[in-house]
Amino acid sequence: MASSFHIYGHRGSSGTHPENTLPSFQAAHKAGAHGIELDVQLTKDLIPVVIHDERVDRTTNGIGFVKDFLYKDLARLDAGQTFSSRFQGASIPSLKSVLEWLTSTSLVLNIELKNAIFPYEHLESCVLDLLTHYELCDRTIISSFNHYSIQQLAQRSSKVETAILLMEKLVEPWDYLQHVGASSIHIEWEVIDDHFMSNTQKRGIPVRAFTVNEPHQINALKTAGCSAIFTDFPAIAVRTK
Structure with missing residues (x-):
């Protein structure tokens, strides 16, 4: 996965497109992205669903915490109307429905577990079971800001690549990565520097930067040796390459 710039x-x-919806994933695929992040x-x-915020308020016409809803409710x-009226009726997808669609593509998948605030006791198992069922373990990366969760996953499955998420500089993050048992680092692009890149590259650690929307930033990170970037505008990023 890390051999070329993705x-x-x-x-x-x-x-x-409205974030974390099937129309949004399909648009990224159509744009020529190598992968999608969700x-x-x-x-x-206990149904795994695809949504960023712990509450549904910002992205839907509902109110409340994801964890308090039954899946059918x-x-x-409506997860499309708040973005634009032309996407009215788009729903919060189950992870199962996204994986079903993904099997018809060659996309790489990055799943971010949103378990830093609410630990979601069974989240790792539910996600691993679905990935195994759809035979997608070998093209999936699982990341989280909850590094205990990533450590647990790294200990449980060698089939899925695991990544720690970082917003700030860590002292010797390559050593910390080894301690967690993960294999790659997903990091806020603005804190990447030469020292970080030379040391991660030397150790063969994939570095993926988020969230990168400007062409000059994309080119700089590619030149610096990043394995990949996460972008809100994959069509622009693909043309930038």
Whole structure:
């Protein structure tokens, strides 16, 4: 996965479509992205669903926490109207429905587990079971800001690549990565520097930068040796390459 420079649609093509919806993922695929990034949480009845915020308020016409909804009620919410009236009726997809669609593509998948605030006790198992069922383990990366969760996953499965998410500089993050047991680093692009890149490259650690929307930033990160970027505008990023 890390041998060439890859472009991931951040929550799909979230600059042009309602984030974390099937239309957004399909738009990223159509734009020529190598992969898509999405966020996963659990409903009250333990169904993995694709949504970023812990609450549904910002992206849907509903109110409340994802964890307090049954899946059938969450699926009735409109996740497109708040972005644009032309996407009215788009729903919060289940992870299962996205994986079903993904099997018809060659896209790489990055799943971010949204379990830093609510630990979602069964989230890792639910996600791994679905990936195994759809035979997508070998083209999926699982990341999280909850590094305990990533450590647990790294110990449980060698089939899925795991990544720690970082917003700030860490002292010797390559050593910390080894301690967690993960294999790659997903990091805020603005904190990447020469020292970080030379040391990660030397150790063969894939570095993927988020969220990168400007062509000059994309080119700079590619030149610096990043394996991939996450972008809200995959169509622009593909043309930039």
